[in-house]
Amino acid sequence: MFSLIRLAMRNVGRNRRRSILAFVSVAISLSVIVFAQGFVSGFVQSFVKNATKNDAGHIRIAAKKFEERSRFLPVTYTVPRPDSIIRAIERDPAVAREIELVSPRITFGVLLSNNGLNKSALALAGDPEKEKNLLLLQKSILPGGRYLSGPRDLILGSALAKNLRYRVGDTVRMMTSGSDYALHLKKFVIVGLFSTGMNVFDDRMLQIGLSDAQDLLRTGDAVQQIIIMLKNYRNADMVANRIRAGISDTSICVTSWTHIGDTYTTVVLVTRIYEWIYVVIALLGAFIISNIMMMAVLERRKEIGILKSMGFRRSQVLIMFLVEGMALGFVGSLAGVALGGASVAIFHAYGLDLTAYMSRISIPLDNVLYPTIGAANIIYSVVLGTVLAALVSVAPARQAAGMNVVDAIKSV
Amino acid sequence: MPLLDIRNVKKEYRKGDKSVTALSGVNLAIEKGEFLSIVGPSGSGKSTLLNIVGCLDTPTSGSVLYNGRELGGLSEQQLSDYRRDNIAFIFQSYNLIPVLTVRENVELPLVIERKYSKAEMAQKALAVIESVGLGGMADRLPKELSGGQEQRVAIARALVKDPLVVLADEPTANLDSTTAEDVISIMQRMNTERATTFVFSTHDLRMERHAKRIITLRDGAIEKDERRQ
Numbered sequence A: 001m002f003s004l005i006r007l008a009m010r011n012v013g014r015n016r017r018r019s020i021l022a023f024v025s026v027a028i029s030l031s032v033i034v035f036a037q038g039f040v041s042g043f044v045q046s047f048v049k050n051a052t053k054n055d056a057g058h059i060r061i062a063a064k065k066f067e068e069r070s071r072f073l074p075v076t077y078t079v080p081r082p083d084s085i086i087r088a089i090e091r092d093p094a095v096a097r098e099i100e101l102v103s104p105r106i107t108f109g110v111l112l113s114n115n116g117l118n119k120s121a122l123a124l125a126g127d128p129e130k131e132k133n134l135l136l137l138q139k140s141i142l143p144g145g146r147y148l149s150g151p152r153d154l155i156l157g158s159a160l161a162k163n164l165r166y167r168v169g170d171t172v173r174m175m176t177s178g179s180d181y182a183l184h185l186k187k188f189v190i191v192g193l194f195s196t197g198m199n200v201f202d203d204r205m206l207q208i209g210l211s212d213a214q215d216l217l218r219t220g221d222a223v224q225q226i227i228i229m230l231k232n233y234r235n236a237d238m239v240a241n242r243i244r245a246g247i248s249d250t251s252i253c254v255t256s257w258t259h260i261g262d263t264y265t266t267v268v269l270v271t272r273i274y275e276w277i278y279v280v281i282a283l284l285g286a287f288i289i290s291n292i293m294m295m296a297v298l299e300r301r302k303e304i305g306i307l308k309s310m311g312f313r314r315s316q317v318l319i320m321f322l323v324e325g326m327a328l329g330f331v332g333s334l335a336g337v338a339l340g341g342a343s344v345a346i347f348h349a350y351g352l353d354l355t356a357y358m359s360r361i362s363i364p365l366d367n368v369l370y371p372t373i374g375a376a377n378i379i380y381s382v383v384l385g386t387v388l389a390a391l392v393s394v395a396p397a398r399q400a401a402g403m404n405v406v407d408a409i410k411s412v
Numbered sequence B: 001m002p003l004l005d006i007r008n009v010k011k012e013y014r015k016g017d018k019s020v021t022a023l024s025g026v027n028l029a030i031e032k033g034e035f036l037s038i039v040g041p042s043g044s045g046k047s048t049l050l051n052i053v054g055c056l057d058t059p060t061s062g063s064v065l066y067n068g069r070e071l072g073g074l075s076e077q078q079l080s081d082y083r084r085d086n087i088a089f090i091f092q093s094y095n096l097i098p099v100l101t102v103r104e105n106v107e108l109p110l111v112i113e114r115k116y117s118k119a120e121m122a123q124k125a126l127a128v129i130e131s132v133g134l135g136g137m138a139d140r141l142p143k144e145l146s147g148g149q150e151q152r153v154a155i156a157r158a159l160v161k162d163p164l165v166v167l168a169d170e171p172t173a174n175l176d177s178t179t180a181e182d183v184i185s186i187m188q189r190m191n192t193e194r195a196t197t198f199v200f201s202t203h204d205l206r207m208e209r210h211a212k213r214i215i216t217l218r219d220g221a222i223e224k225d226e227r228r229q
Ligand SMILES: Nc1ncnc2c1ncn2[C@@H]1O[C@H](COP(=O)(O)OP(=O)(O)O)[C@@H](O)[C@H]1O
Pocket: B013, B014, B015, B020, B021, B022, B040, B041, B042, B043, B044, B045, B046, B047, B048, B049
């Protein structure tokens, strides 16, 4: 076995030009794959963040009863003393290093009326400063308006405002039932209109400050949810488990985005599709190995005959050629991964600015993507390149193994 | 009991509706330690006979017995293993694996036997390389050797595992006559020193005189079977 591998390795070095051709081809396809993986994971990171940011975040801490009825957004089941929970989370270094942002929130439905026009809307109330990094609505305020800065400030989706004939400076009388089941009224002033280009925001969303919402809804210091955003969406389940273990109150529940809504299904689907695309790209790169091995088998017919006349078994000849093909794939994959990894690192450092294309994209994304890559991507890619190289070598190797000795020896 | 007992071996090749008879009923018994030459014009069936004796090819009818044992029903893998353990071949040319050195080429039969340590293999290989007169060339690659040296390496590789029989199909056909004589006399010396059985074919009448027994083939049949002292 050992010397079979040695023999195969010598054969790799035999026709330099051809081996280099195989090497370059595999390296190029693998670097494309690794770069695509980096891009896709940056894209998914951004997608998950944006798809969850006005909903449950990567992780949501809420009352169990709220979680059971979350689609109705009840304000009656709250998390008491959110500050102490947040402090506890930030004290655990294993959790703290994963976290990008923690924001306590109340989200509720309201009916807005103006000039006899009615529209239902979704009110998002959080710490305005923290929400600058999460909802990012300050970036989409239309000229003539501004972002939230004090009590009773309200910003409103531009399409929603248009439907209700609201303008900046108008007063909004918001009436809704609070956590005490009684109806309460509070007046707000529209300080700005936002236009994000995304219908979910512009058609039905408004943002106010958390303390205004707590006052309107009579929740006291309690909040409805604590939203946590992570640096890496993939770690959500792990971090959620860790946080859950640290909370003794059994009426509180910690839920990862993978268990809320259908964002997770979408991400899994996208990831699956890309995995197949990677396989196709890797196959294209490995295909040349198949041709090269085919040529090698034809060229070495006499040698194969001699080895078989010496008592080499069919399986040994097969292994010898498979190892040769695999070695070409492995070395090419390593180089490709290094190249792809380096380009991901560069783009990760500088970011990929997609602002120019954003207006044409209807899915929620950040303007700047940061491609990322992990050890799992690298291992996956090297294994993929090597395994496919072995697979495409099966046909030539079988041809060699099945060669008739007498015919093989006659050929020169 | 003869070492090799060839009984009424026939071989026919079919080409479309025409059939070519390569061997038409060959009977031949070879004893251990013989140095036997098969002669005959091109196309007389020498290669076919050697290939059948070496289990590379199967007869259309008849049988070959090795030490009284018939190998007719063996699987491909069992035949591979039988060749590995008992038979060695030397061909007309390009016998060596070009990416391996002389020593590695000679070690190859031992490597696939998987019975010896690295050191034992190296020692056996170097000894037999020395005995065919190539001491000092163990680390050369085949492309650095002359035709005669290549054939000597092929002899060394054949002998390294002490086979039952060495089958050589026109081993001197690509050599000039002095080198050819050299190669045959090395085979002859190995036959005397080690009592290894050699069967070699040639169509060069000058080579025959080294043989102790000469079989003449014509049109796939034995025409003459002469012994010399
Ligand atoms: N694979 C084959 N197909 C058809 N005919 C063959 C084949 N191999 C050998 N022959 C024929 O068998 C006969 C014997 O050939 P061979 O054993 O090679 O003779 P030699 O080695 O004495 O020159 C020749 O007529 C040859 O044409």
